Amino acid sequence: MITTKALHKRYGDKVAVDDLTFNVRPGVVTGFLGPNGAGKSTTMRLMLDLDHGSGETLFDGRRFDSIRHPMREIGAVLEAKSFHPTRTARNHLRMLAAGSAIPMSRADEVLEFVGLSDVKNKKPKGFSLGMAQRLGLAQALLGDPSTLILDEPANGLDPHGIHWLRDVLKSLAAQGRTIFVSSHLLSEMSLMADELVVIGRGKMIYNGDVDGFVREFTQSTVLIRTPALDKFAETLRGMGGEVTPVDDGAMVSGLDAAVIGEQAHRDGVILHELATQTASLEAAFISATGASEEYVAHTITDEERAMLSEQPGAGSTTTGGAA
Amino acid sequence: MTDALRFEWVRIRTLRSTYWLIGLGLLITAGVAFIIAFATRNDDPSPGNVASVLTGGAEFATFIPIFMAIIGVFATGHEYRHGTIQPTLTAIPQRSRLLMAKILMVSFTAIVVVAVSLLINFVIGMIFWSEVPSFEAPLNEVIPGYFVLVVLYTILGLALAQLFRGVPSALVVLLIVPLLVEGLIGGLSMVPALDWLQPVLKFLPFSAGARLLATQPYDPQGGPEFDYFDRWASGGVFAVFIAIILAAAWVLFKKRDA
Numbered sequence: 001m002i003t004t005k006a007l008h009k010r011y012g013d014k015v016a017v018d019d020l021t022f023n024v025r026p027g028v029v030t031g032f033l034g035p036n037g038a039g040k041s042t043t044m045r046l047m048l049d050l051d052h053g054s055g056e057t058l059f060d061g062r063r064f065d066s067i068r069h070p071m072r073e074i075g076a077v078l079e080a081k082s083f084h085p086t087r088t089a090r091n092h093l094r095m096l097a098a099g100s101a102i103p104m105s106r107a108d109e110v111l112e113f114v115g116l117s118d119v120k121n122k123k124p125k126g127f128s129l130g131m132a133q134r135l136g137l138a139q140a141l142l143g144d145p146s147t148l149i150l151d152e153p154a155n156g157l158d159p160h161g162i163h164w165l166r167d168v169l170k171s172l173a174a175q176g177r178t179i180f181v182s183s184h185l186l187s188e189m190s191l192m193a194d195e196l197v198v199i200g201r202g203k204m205i206y207n208g209d210v211d212g213f214v215r216e217f218t219q220s221t222v223l224i225r226t227p228a229l230d231k232f233a234e235t236l237r238g239m240g241g242e243v244t245p246v247d248d249g250a251m252v253s254g255l256d257a258a259v260i261g262e263q264a265h266r267d268g269v270i271l272h273e274l275a276t277q278t279a280s281l282e283a284a285f286i287s288a289t290g291a292s293e294e295y296v297a298h299t300i301t302d303e304e305r306a307m308l309s310e311q312p313g314a315g316s317t318t319t320g321g322a323a
Numbered sequence: 324m325t326d327a328l329r330f331e332w333v334r335i336r337t338l339r340s341t342y343w344l345i346g347l348g349l350l351i352t353a354g355v356a357f358i359i360a361f362a363t364r365n366d367d368p369s370p371g372n373v374a375s376v377l378t379g380g381a382e383f384a385t386f387i388p389i390f391m392a393i394i395g396v397f398a399t400g401h402e403y404r405h406g407t408i409q410p411t412l413t414a415i416p417q418r419s420r421l422l423m424a425k426i427l428m429v430s431f432t433a434i435v436v437v438a439v440s441l442l443i444n445f446v447i448g449m450i451f452w453s454e455v456p457s458f459e460a461p462l463n464e465v466i467p468g469y470f471v472l473v474v475l476y477t478i479l480g481l482a483l484a485q486l487f488r489g490v491p492s493a494l495v496v497l498l499i500v501p502l503l504v505e506g507l508i509g510g511l512s513m514v515p516a517l518d519w520l521q522p523v524l525k526f527l528p529f530s531a532g533a534r535l536l537a538t539q540p541y542d543p544q545g546g547p548e549f550d551y552f553d554r555w556a557s558g559g560v561f562a563v564f565i566a567i568i569l570a571a572a573w574v575l576f577k578k579r580d581a
Contacts, residue, residue, distance in 0.1 A: 096330070
């Protein structure tokens, strides 16, 4: 169990982590989600005492620096390639094992587990990002810790590797371990995580289970198809629904499918289709973090689009770029 | 502390550059020892010659001190250059303990290397010397002075790389300051209008440190005229210089984000 209390970190006058308080429970995979630059890595560094800020993180009630052999209780990987390029994978792990009173033979065990046995005596400077991530996971598992903190562990893994990682993390969680994994990619998190901590610009946006996140940040919509769309749309708007016409029907939000169906029956409106569209984690994420993105590529305006499509040298006057 | 020392022991052993630097240092100083011993084979070995053979000419070409200083630079600089400071600190979060272990381990390595080098060079000397030379003054002070000098250089390298959190700037300071900065100040003090610089010269750290190997009083030989402190006080000047850098590095290491 990880408990953080009011984690706070500022660089100059920019607040990177803004009073984050959350719990990470054992037995499930907790995803740590946020757009790039949201403060995920800084939060993890604060938790591990690598960065100095305010607030407190407790691992089963103890501070990180009060644990005698932290690697045996908390396995952490924050950067994919944090090893010396000419020290072999095996020696890298043996070095860390020596500092944590872990038997040297454990290095071979974890390398076998992550599938790097064949290259354990090779210099890791030639490792691909995927191999480096596997070495990172081996490093985290070296002390057989009850808590894992991994920053973007799926970054650089191929789809096969991501599935493997998901299975590994799920089975480690099932053994009762506490797993805290960050990502800026929803597709990964929707595969791996049971619980979510979502932040944007250093602030807490959501802390709870994945389904709750979707419920909270998306309105479910209902697709309707009817020959009498215009008239029925008026009726639905009158009931407080929001109706957006699509190809040959309309998306209705703010009203349940049941309510729409009953109203259609009362009005004698023929419905060809009445279907609830389930909201995705993706949609929830965009709606939750849309306002908090750190580096937003602004949407192209019609004016700019027109400018971009103009033929070069067509004699048009150039206007100043929109900020 | 034992855990941190074990960690450092494996770290230094599993780095190829450790072997390269030590091997090269031993080889070059042995070569220098051979040249001096061979060239003076017909003379009675003077204390100066014996010291030059044993230290491999360290009083005019600081090979082993510099190579061991580079091992010191790598002890802390590599952690930042390759980002290993993160796994290192998650294994050993007590930063002072980690830094202390690094200092002890590189110092221990330096002592072993100096001992081995002295032994090799002694054997080379004995090929040409007719009898075992006398180890009376000044050799009874030069040999311990050599150990102290190399250990100080090693700690200096470690402290500089920790201060700059990287390898290149530490190497630049290590190589440029003794060569250019101290030479420049010495040269400027020769300009009559700048002769007020001369009292400062005995405080130039690297030059003062070199006095640990002195076999005779400082002779200007046309250079600036001044007097160094005695051997151990001059060594002390060098040690204080290193202590200041180490203290700054230590405080910042504790205070800064890793």
